[in-house]
Amino acid sequence: MEPRFLLDTHVLLRWLMEPRKLSHAQRRAIENAERNGQAVAVSAVSLVEIAVLASGIEPRIDIRPGQFFEELQANPFFQLLPLTYEIASEVASLGASLRDPADRAIVATARVHRLKLATSDQRIVESKLAQVVE
Numbered sequence: 225m226e227p228r229f230l231l232d233t234h235v236l237l238r239w240l241m242e243p244r245k246l247s248h249a250q251r252r253a254i255e256n257a258e259r260n261g262q263a264v265a266v267s268a269v270s271l272v273e274i275a276v277l278a279s280g281i282e283p284r285i286d287i288r289p290g291q292f293f294e295e296l297q298a299n300p301f302f303q304l305l306p307l308t309y310e311i312a313s314e315v316a317s318l319g320a321s322l323r324d325p326a327d328r329a330i331v332a333t334a335r336v337h338r339l340k341l342a343t344s345d346q347r348i349v350e351s352k353l354a355q356v357v358e
Contacts (some may be wrong), residue, residue: 226262227257227262227264227265227337228257228262228339229253229264229265229334229339229340230266230334230337230340230341231266231270231342232267232327232341232344232345232348233269233270233326233330234344235250235343236270236302237285240296241287247358249357250342250344257301258301263300263303264302265303265304265337265339266302267305267307267333268305268307269325269326269329270330271296272326274287274289274292278292311329312332314332315332318331321347321353324347327347330343331348335353341355342356342357
């Protein structure tokens with residue numbers, strides 16, 4: 225079954241590590257998808273963001289990226305969406321309301337695949353560039 229929404233990086237991490245930190249609407253949407261055997265989408269750029277957050281001198285999240293990615297890949301609930309030429313073109317068309325390249329790629333992915341975006345990022349919400357699950 226095709227996913228109906230895309231998880232941004234922080235929603236993905238919260239779902240897997242601290243689901244109580246999700247909004248009621250986000251938690252309900254993810255739980256409903258899981259209960260109905262429906263996958264949720266994850267942008268490939270989220271894997272890069274997670275790798276950056278988990279590495280460096282002062283990691284911002286406490287995970288082992290290799291193990292985390294293996295578990296994510298093995299879980300059929302998560303459908304990884306690659307960065308494509310079409311998504312890159314969509315990034316270029318977004319205008320200047322979002323500056324972060326990862327946010328732009330995630331929003332473009334949601335738009336290209338016609339998915340709602342589960343996000344708590346107020347810049348994305350306020351941009352109105354994608355339909356969101358707040």
